[in-house]
Every structure is written in C-alpha cells, then in structure tokens.
Amino acid sequence: MDENLKKRILIIEDDEYLRDLYMEILTAEGFMVDQAVDGEEGYQAVTRGGYDLVLLDIMLPKKDGIAILRDLAQNPPEGKNKVIVVLSNLGQESVIAEAVKLGARGYMIKSEMTPEQTVNEVKRYLAEST
Amino acid sequence: MDVTNIPQTPDTLAALWKIQKIIFNTLDFEQVVQKIVDSIAIELDFLKLGYRIIVLALVDEKEGVMKRISMSQTPAAEATMGAGKMTFDQIVIPLTAENNLCIRSYKDKEPKVVLDWKDILTPPMTEEEARRLQTISGVKNSIVFPVLDGELCIGVMIFSLEKDVSEMSEDEKNLIQSFTDIVSLAIHDANLYSNLKSTSKKLDEANKKLKELDKLKDEFVSLASHELRTPMTAVKSYTWLVLNNKSGEITPKTREHLEKVYNSTERLIHLVNEMLDISRIEGGRVQLKLEALDLVQLAREVKDEFAPRASEQNLVMEIETDGKISPAAGDRDKIHQVLVNLVGNSFKFTQSGGRVSISVRLKDNMVEVGIEDTGIGIAKEDQERIFQKFGRVEGSLVISKIGGTGLGLYLSKQYIEMHGGKIWFESEPGKGSTFTFSLPLYTGN
Numbered sequence: 210m211d212e213n214l215k216k217r218i219l220i221i222e223d224d225e226y227l228r229d230l231y232m233e234i235l236t237a238e239g240f241m242v243d244q245a246v247d248g249e250e251g252y253q254a255v256t257r258g259g260y261d262l263v264l265l266d267i268m269l270p271k272k273d274g275i276a277i278l279r280d281l282a283q284n285p286p287e288g289k290n291k292v293i294v295v296l297s298n299l300g301q302e303s304v305i306a307e308a309v310k311l312g313a314r315g316y317m318i319k320s321e322m323t324p325e326q327t328v329n330e331v332k333r334y335l336a337e338s339t
Numbered sequence: 340m341d342v343t344n345i346p347q348t349p350d351t352l353a354a355l356w357k358i359q360k361i362i363f364n365t366l367d368f369e370q371v372v373q374k375i376v377d378s379i380a381i382e383l384d385f386l387k388l389g390y391r392i393i394v395l396a397l398v399d400e401k402e403g404v405m406k407r408i409s410m411s412q413t414p415a416a417e418a419t420m421g422a423g424k425m426t427f428d429q430i431v432i433p434l435t436a437e438n439n440l441c442i443r444s445y446k447d448k449e450p451k452v453v454l455d456w457k458d459i460l461t462p463p464m465t466e467e468e469a470r471r472l473q474t475i476s477g478v479k480n481s482i483v484f485p486v487l488d489g490e491l492c493i494g495v496m497i498f499s500l501e502k503d504v505s506e507m508s509e510d511e512k513n514l515i516q517s518f519t520d521i522v523s524l525a526i527h528d529a530n531l532y533s534n535l536k537s538t539s540k541k542l543d544e545a546n547k548k549l550k551e552l553d554k555l556k557d558e559f560v561s562l563a564s565h566e567l568r569t570p571m572t573a574v575k576s577y578t579w580l581v582l583n584n585k586s587g588e589i590t591p592k593t594r595e596h597l598e599k600v601y602n603s604t605e606r607l608i609h610l611v612n613e614m615l616d617i618s619r620i621e622g623g624r625v626q627l628k629l630e631a632l633d634l635v636q637l638a639r640e641v642k643d644e645f646a647p648r649a650s651e652q653n654l655v656m657e658i659e660t661d662g663k664i665s666p667a668a669g670d671r672d673k674i675h676q677v678l679v680n681l682v683g684n685s686f687k688f689t690q691s692g693g694r695v696s697i698s699v700r701l702k703d704n705m706v707e708v709g710i711e712d713t714g715i716g717i718a719k720e721d722q723e724r725i726f727q728k729f730g731r732v733e734g735s736l737v738i739s740k741i742g743g744t745g746l747g748l749y750l751s752k753q754y755i756e757m758h759g760g761k762i763w764f765e766s767e768p769g770k771g772s773t774f775t776f777s778l779p780l781y782t783g784n
Contacts, residue, residue, distance in 0.1 A: 224569050224573070226570075226573040226577075233580075268565055298568035298572065299561070300564075319568065320568040324580055325579075
C-alpha cells in the first residue's frame with residue numbers, strides 16, 4: 210500500500226460510470242489517480258508526462274486512442290510515462306496490433322475483466338516497469 | 340441449316356466457312372451483327388457477284404417495329420448514307436406497314452424482290468427520298484431474305500445488287516439463303532450471350548453493392564458491440580463490487596438476485612462477442628495464425644480453467660491420451676475458444692456426480708480431440724440442427740437447462756473447418772454426448 214501511494218496513474222476514459230469505477234478501485238488500492246474525459250484532455254495530460262501507468266481508451270471524443278499513441282510516438286514528451294496500456298472495449302485484432310506497434314505495452318478488453326482482475330493487471334504492469 | 344442446298348464450289352464453301360467462323364469467334368451482339376454484313380459483303384465481292392450494300396434489320400416485337408441493325412461498310416453504302424437526310428438508325432419501319440417489302444418478307448417468311456427502293460424505305464422515308472438514294476447508290480435491284488430462327492422470323496437481310504435480280508442464278512440465291520441461315524444462328528447465340536453478359540454485369544454490380552453493405556454491416560457490428568459492451572462492463576463491474584462486499588454487507592437474498600444480474604450480464608457480453616466473431620467470419624475477415632499446437636497441453640489449460648466450476652458442480656474432469664501426440668496446425672486462440680465452448684456445453688448438460696473427459700488422439704494423420712460427457716444427451720430430432728446458428732436444442736425439459744446463445748457450436752464448426760478439420764458428435768439421450776474435432780498435423784508450412 211505504501212509503495213502504491215507513490216504510483217501515479219492516468220485514466221483516459223470517456224464513459225462516466227467506467228471512469229468512476231476505475232477511480233474507485235484504483236484509489237482504494239492507494240494509487241494517485243488522474244482522469245481525462247476525452248482524447249484531447251488525455252493527450253495534454255499524457256504529454257505533461259510523469260505517469261507510472263496510463264490506461265488509455267481507444268474510442269474517445271475529440272481524439273482517438275490510436276491518434277494519441279501515434280502523436281506520442283512522433284513527439285515523445287520530456288517527462289516520459291513509464292507504461293501505456295490500452296483499456297478498451299474495441300477488440301479487433303487489427304486495432305490491438307496497431308496500438309502495440311505504436312508503443313502500447315498491453316491491451317485489456319474491459320468487458321472481459323472483473324474489477325479484481327483489472328487491479329491485478331495494473332499491479333502487474335507497474336511491477337514490470339520498476 | 341440445310342447443307343445440301345449450298346452450291347458445292349470451293350469458293351462458296353470457303354465463304355460459308357469463313358462466315359461461320361465469325362459466329363464462333365465473336366459473341367458480342369453488336370460486333371456479330373456488324374461482322375455479319377461486312378464479311379458477307381467481302382465474300383460476295385470476292386465471288387464477284389456484284390453486291391453493293393448488305394443490311395440487316397431486326398424486329399423489335401415490344402415496340403412493334405423493324406429496325407436497321409447493321410449495314411456493310413462498303414463504298415456504295417457509305418455514299419448513300421452520307422447523302423441521306425436520315426441517319427441509319429432512324430430508319431424504323433412499323434410492323435403495320437404491310438406495303439413495305441421488308442415487313443411483307445418478315446410476315447410471309449419468304450424472299451421478296453425489290454425493284455424500287457420506295458418499297459423498302461417508305462415509311463419512314465418519302466418515295467422521292469427513297470428513289471434519290473437508290474440512284475446515288477447505283478443499286479438496280481434489292482432482294483429481301485427473311486432471317487428465320489427455327490419457325491420464328493426475327494428480321495430480314497437486304498442484299499442490294501448492281502445487277503438485275505433476273506441475272507441471279509439459282510445457286511447464288513441458295514448461297515444467299517445459306518448466309519441468311521447462318522446469320523440467324525449467329526444472332527441467336529449473340530443475343531443469348533449479350534443477355535448473359537448484361538445479367539452477369541448486373542450481378543457484378545449487385546455483388547459490389549452487397550460487399551459494400553457487408554462492410555457497413557461489419558463496421559456497424561464492431562461499433563455497436565463496443566457501444567453495448569461499455570454499459571455492460573459498468574453493470575458487470577458494479578455488480579461485482581456489491582457482490583464482493585465493497586459497498587458493505589448484503590443479505591443472502593440480495594446476493595442471490597445480484598448473482599443472477601451478474602451471470603446474465605456475462606451472458607450478454609458473451610453473446611455480443613459471438614455475434615462479432617460471426618460477423619467477422621462471414622465477412623471473410625478472420626485470418627488464422629497457425630502454429631504448432633500441443634493439444635494435450637491446451638486441454639490441460641482448459642481443464643485448469645474449469646477446475647473451480649468442476650468442484651462447484653461436483654463433476655469429475657479427466658484428460659485421456661495415448662502416448663506422445665504430435666502438434667497440430669492450429670490457431671491457439673481459436674482452438675482454445677472451441678475447447679472452452681465444447682467443455683462449457685458439457686458442463687451445462689451434465690448433472691452433479693457426472694464426468695467430463697477430454698481425449699487427444701492421433702488418427703489418420705489428424706489430431707482428434709474428443710469431449711465426452713455423461714450428460715443428458717441430445718434428442719434425435721434436435722441432432723440435425725445442432726451446428727446451425729441459433730439451432731440450439733429445443734425440448735420440454737432440455738430448453739430450461741440450456742443457457743448460451745446457440746452460436747457457440749456454429750462458431751466452433753466454422754473455426755474447425757477453416758483449419759481444414761472436421762467436427763462431429765455422437766449422442767445418446769440420457770447417457771451423454773461426445774463432440775469430436777480433428778485438426779491437421781503441423782508440418783511447418
């Protein structure tokens with residue numbers, strides 16, 4: 210728990226209920242969690258950088274997740290983020306492949322996960338990055 | 340065609356043969372009708388019989404007219420049309436114009452000799468115009484032959500001569516008749532072909548539109564499934580939180596109810612996933628990632644995944660295999676999906692105390708995987724529909740035991756067949772079922 214307090218996570222998620230859900234289950238674990246409600250807000254936050262983990266949705270208002278990954282790959286921010294993981298309900302293999310090619314560490318399908326599994330995956334990605 | 344009437348000289352035979360060749364080498368209607376008149380003109384010129392213009396006119400029954408279709412590209416023909424006030428395709432004769440010898444020949448199915456062009460060009464032309472053109476063309480007489488397609492007359496051929504019809508020999512008349520017979524054959528075939536071509540073109544267009552629609556459908560299903568999954572994820576996740584006492588203690592009755600909400604949401608998500616898979620398969624957008632697949636290992640993984648359910652339902656799970664099994668050529672994710680589906684079905688239909696076993700064997704250069712259960716089995720009348728979309732078993736007692744969507748077996752069949760394998764089952768109601776699928780061995784290619 211003490212270690213978790215130092216970890217910063219950014220959630221880019223447009224669905225209010227799911228945003229609340231991830232906020233709730235991750236802050237309950239002691240993480241510092243920021244949130245962005247659309248692609249532009251998410252891109253701004255992510256370019257400021259400094260996150261241990263970014264949970265990125267793909268279908269987003271204003272700027273989609275793939276475009277965010279592409280822009281980040283072209284102009285890497287100074288305060289780098291350690292890990293970006295896609296958390297989306299879009300399960301097309303082509304989209305997954307594109308996201309991974311553009312630098313996403315992993316890809317989670319929201320509807321396939323219980324809150325417990327999501328938390329465990331987040332912890333696993335954070336452990337990998339340290 | 341009656342060959343016995345053809346003048347038996349090498350030249351005329353050669354001429355006939357050449358014209359027949361056109362029929363076999365050309366199938367497009369427009370081309371055939373032009374080639375017919377041109378080649379007949381060339382052949383007749385070669386025979387030095389004094390023919391100036393050859394015209395083909397066909398009947399359009401729907402419009403009740405006879406239309407000029409093609410005219411030989413001979414100098415006389417070009418000069419005549421150049422001087423005329425009407426274009427060639429404007430020369431349309433109503434079938435009611437009984438005085439016109441083209442129409443008479445068509446109706447009587449007999450050749451007609453034309454001394455004066457007013458008899459073939461009015462209507463639509465005036466008598467003066469018809470005669471003026473005849474003078475320009477240098478044609479003395481014309482002869483009109485009916486083009487017969489079996490018993491049916493489909494039009495006429497007009498042969499215009501620089502000589503008097505009385506100078507035509509019987510042989511020459513027979514030759515012309517033979518040409519006309521071939522013409523009807525050619526037109527018959529070309530018409531069939533052109534119809535076929537236009538039908539095929541229409542089919543191509545329809546097919547293109549269907550492909551576009553299919554793409555739209557695929558995009559729609561993708562987006563719809565995403566949109567559906569988002570609220571379903573919220574329902575599933577918040578229900579999970581309540582069930583796991585994250586919002587405080589709940590009563591046993593609340594738990595029971597919420598477990599039903601949770602399971603139903605899982606079923607909904609599963610259904611959406613399967614519909615998306617089917618949309619992709621049917622759109623031809625699934626590509627297998629074949630690898631050397633150890634099916635015994637995969638069976639063990641699936642057994643582990645089902646272990647909690649096995650103890651919950653009090654079922655025994657086993658894996659049977661004889662010796663070392665060579666790897667199959669399979670897409671891990673797809674075959675895993677098939678195994679989970681088949682084992683899941685066995686779990687659904689097998690009562691407490693029963694057994695589900697997975698066997699992996701080599702047979703006829705294929706790896707065969709069997710999933711056997713001691714469940715309720717499949718009624719005879721339902722066995723035929725089992726692999727159909729939504730073709731799930733229906734029966735008074737059986738239906739209440741079946742969850743699922745009826746898409747799983749259909750999907751499994753599609754995936755196995757994409758691998759070049761087969762899937763089948765044996766079942767005895769009351770005793771159990773065995774579903775078996777086969778996959779080709781991995782050869783490294």
